[in-house]
Amino acid sequence: MGQVRNRRKTKKTRExxxxxxxxxxxxxxxxxxxVFLAANSLRHYMDxxxxxxxxxxxxxxxxxxxxxxxxxxxxxxxxxxxAIGVFGSVVMDFLVGYAFAKLNAPGKNFLFKLVLFQIMVPxxxxxxxxxxxxxxxxxxxTFWVFFLSxxxxxxxxxxxxxxFLSSFPREIxxxxxxxxxxxxxxxxxxxxxxxxxxxxxxxxxxxxxAWNDYMGPSMFLTEKNFTLAAAMFGKLYFLPNKPEITLxxxxxxxxxxxxxxxxxxxxxCQKFLVQGIVTTGLKG
Amino acid sequence: MVSxxxxxxxxxxxxxxFYILVFPFVTLFIAIxxxxxxxxxxxSMTNYTGYxxxxxxxxxxxxxxxxxxxxxxxxxxxxxxxxxxLTIPAGLAIGLGCxxxxxxxxxxxxxxxxxxxxPSIVPTVAAGLMWRIxxxxxxxxxxxxxxxxxxxxxxxxxxxxxxxxxIIMMLWxxxxxxxxxxxxxxxxxxxxxxxxxxxxxxxxxxxSRITIPMISxxxxxNLLMGIINGLQLYGQVVLLAPDxxxxxxxxxxxxxxxxxxxxxxxxxxxxRFGYGLAMMWVLVFVIAILIVVVMRSQKYWVFYGD
Numbered sequence: 202m203g204q205v206r207n208r209r210k211t212k213k214t215r216e217x218x219x220x221x222x223x224x225x226x227x228x229x230x231x232x233x234x235x236v237f238l239a240a241n242s243l244r245h246y247m248d249x250x251x252x253x254x255x256x257x258x259x260x261x262x263x264x265x266x267x268x269x270x271x272x273x274x275x276x277x278x279x280x281x282x283x284a285i286g287v288f289g290s291v292v293m294d295f296l297v298g299y300a301f302a303k304l305n306a307p308g309k310n311f312l313f314k315l316v317l318f319q320i321m322v323p324x325x326x327x328x329x330x331x332x333x334x335x336x337x338x339x340x341x342x343t344f345w346v347f348f349l350s351x352x353x354x355x356x357x358x359x360x361x362x363x364x365f366l367s368s369f370p371r372e373i374x375x376x377x378x379x380x381x382x383x384x385x386x387x388x389x390x391x392x393x394x395x396x397x398x399x400x401x402x403x404x405x406x407x408x409x410x411a412w413n414d415y416m417g418p419s420m421f422l423t424e425k426n427f428t429l430a431a432a433m434f435g436k437l438y439f440l441p442n443k444p445e446i447t448l449x450x451x452x453x454x455x456x457x458x459x460x461x462x463x464x465x466x467x468x469x470c471q472k473f474l475v476q477g478i479v480t481t482g483l484k485g
Numbered sequence: 486m487v488s489x490x491x492x493x494x495x496x497x498x499x500x501x502x503f504y505i506l507v508f509p510f511v512t513l514f515i516a517i518x519x520x521x522x523x524x525x526x527x528x529s530m531t532n533y534t535g536y537x538x539x540x541x542x543x544x545x546x547x548x549x550x551x552x553x554x555x556x557x558x559x560x561x562x563x564x565x566x567x568x569x570x571l572t573i574p575a576g577l578a579i580g581l582g583c584x585x586x587x588x589x590x591x592x593x594x595x596x597x598x599x600x601x602x603x604p605s606i607v608p609t610v611a612a613g614l615m616w617r618i619x620x621x622x623x624x625x626x627x628x629x630x631x632x633x634x635x636x637x638x639x640x641x642x643x644x645x646x647x648x649x650x651x652i653i654m655m656l657w658x659x660x661x662x663x664x665x666x667x668x669x670x671x672x673x674x675x676x677x678x679x680x681x682x683x684x685x686x687x688x689x690x691x692x693s694r695i696t697i698p699m700i701s702x703x704x705x706x707n708l709l710m711g712i713i714n715g716l717q718l719y720g721q722v723v724l725l726a727p728d729x730x731x732x733x734x735x736x737x738x739x740x741x742x743x744x745x746x747x748x749x750x751x752x753x754x755x756x757r758f759g760y761g762l763a764m765m766w767v768l769v770f771v772i773a774i775l776i777v778v779v780m781r782s783q784k785y786w787v788f789y790g791d
Binding site: 322 | 496499500501502503504506507509510511512513514516517518520521522524525526528533535538583586587589590593595596597598599600601602603604606607608609610611614615616618619621623624625626629657660664665667668671672713716717719720723724729730731732733745748752753758761762765766768769772776
């Protein structure tokens with residue numbers, strides 16, 4: 202008996218060691234490119250040979266990355282789009298999702314089919330016709346393009362909110378109703394405090410989507426309104442008198458500056474993101 | 486006899502509130518999605534070039550016929566399919582495999598989860614620029630490591646290896662399904678495994694009879710999203726283009742010249758709006774067929790339990 206148990210135990214330990222070894226290997230594979238990126242953002246800006254690890258520390262590259270281009274203008278534009286996107290998801294998507302989860306009205310099921318249908322429709326089926334349409338109605342190169350689409354909400358988020366709020370026990374709201382709480386009180390005092398993980402999930406997704414989006418700004422805006430993502434898609438960092446030579450280290454420094462906010466945000470949101478995904482589920 | 490009822494009873498008030506809340510969603514759905522959608526469908530049957538909106542010529546299905554006989558467009562479509570076949574299943578397998586491993590790790594779950602998930606949130610543009618340096622022929626990360634094993638220097642961003650480079654880059658950032666998979670795995674009741682163990686099921690049986698069916702709705706969802714996004718592949722290939730000075734209109738090398746690149750080139754590059762829109766509708770149609778096929782396949786492998 203004892204031997205069997207022992208053997209089982211060693212088998213378990215062996216499995217655990219193997220699992221951890223694989224995880225460490227995967228961790229290195231997935232992280233090393235980012236280490237490589239950071240290291241190369243610090244090599245001398247005229248040096249054309251990549252370095253493998255942190256062997257040089259030319260922090261002036263970060264100064265160049267910001268000073269060679271209108272970095273802060275791009276950043277401000279990015280933050281504008283982020284604010285619009287976050288508003289759309291945290292306010293609009295939340296309210297629509299709430300309506301679908303908690304309120305009854307004739308025609309609700311049909312409207313919800315509309316939401317599901319929109320999730321399925323490929324992005325391009327909308328974006329190019331929108332490009333043509335905005336050209337026609339004359340709101341190209343304004344932030345209206347993004348504001349309208351934020352007001353209209355994202356079907357995917359609405360679906361998430363509905364799933365999340367549907368898992369609430371009904372008793373909580375009924376008790377509140379009996380106490381005479383109106384719609385605004387219910388939302389602010391009960392629903393929102395109970396949906397923190399969902400809120401973080403919506404906020405994070407909206408932030409990252411707007412921050413990373415290069416297609417929307419490149420299509421709908423001109424250079425003066427470009428966001429960082431759209432601007433960095435083009436050739437930004439080159440020698441003034443020799444435009445064919447890209448200053449890779451400076452470009453890498455810009456990449457680091459552009460990526461770090463997302464990573465920091467992820468660290469702050471991580472705990473709630475996982476919770477949010479667990480509670481939202483995706484079943485049925 | 487008839488008691489006078491208040492018109493705004495609780496039920497009507499609730500319905501009213503519902504309509505007020507969904508009003509912006511529905512109106513804007515019509516104004517900036519449905520209308521452009523049909524407008525685009527109409528324009529795809531005209532000779533629209535972006536400038537002749539007031540004197541359009543109706544050309545019927547002419548544009549569509551041209552798309553189907555355009556050797557470049559069809560080759561690009563085939564290429565997009567090929568890249569999708571190579572990256573979508575592998576990407577899903579990586580997301581699932583990592584989640585399975587993480588599910589085994591009790592200690593350090595948070596650290597490893599972060600390390601593996603991070604690549605998927607690195608902005609596409611930053612990732613693309615970073616991988617260009619990793620693929621550097623002389624001293625890039627990849628060739629340096631391969632060099633240790635005696636592999637000769639590979640011209641990753643050249644014609645012969647660009648597709649392999651693209652796939653490596655895409656697989657690196659394909660861990661976005663990790664959190665969903667992990668949540669699904671952790672939601673499987675432990676009792677299922679315990680009773681299976683009592684029945685003498687081995688590891689593989691547990692995996693194929695319990696784990697996979699229990700998380701199949703998530704796998705299904707990931708597959709669907711993978712197909713929809715995969716066929717619209719655009720940014721990554723443009724970022725690996727030999728000369729990036731044209732921004733989103735830079736032209737990738739032939740092996741990674743995808744269908745969407747061809748479509749955007751027609752519209753934004755050559756102002757062939759009608760033709761480009763027709764190209765786009767063809768792709769939407771192809772995606773729709775695939776969605777239907779995948780949906781139909783659900784009953785054979787997706788398990789919606791209690």
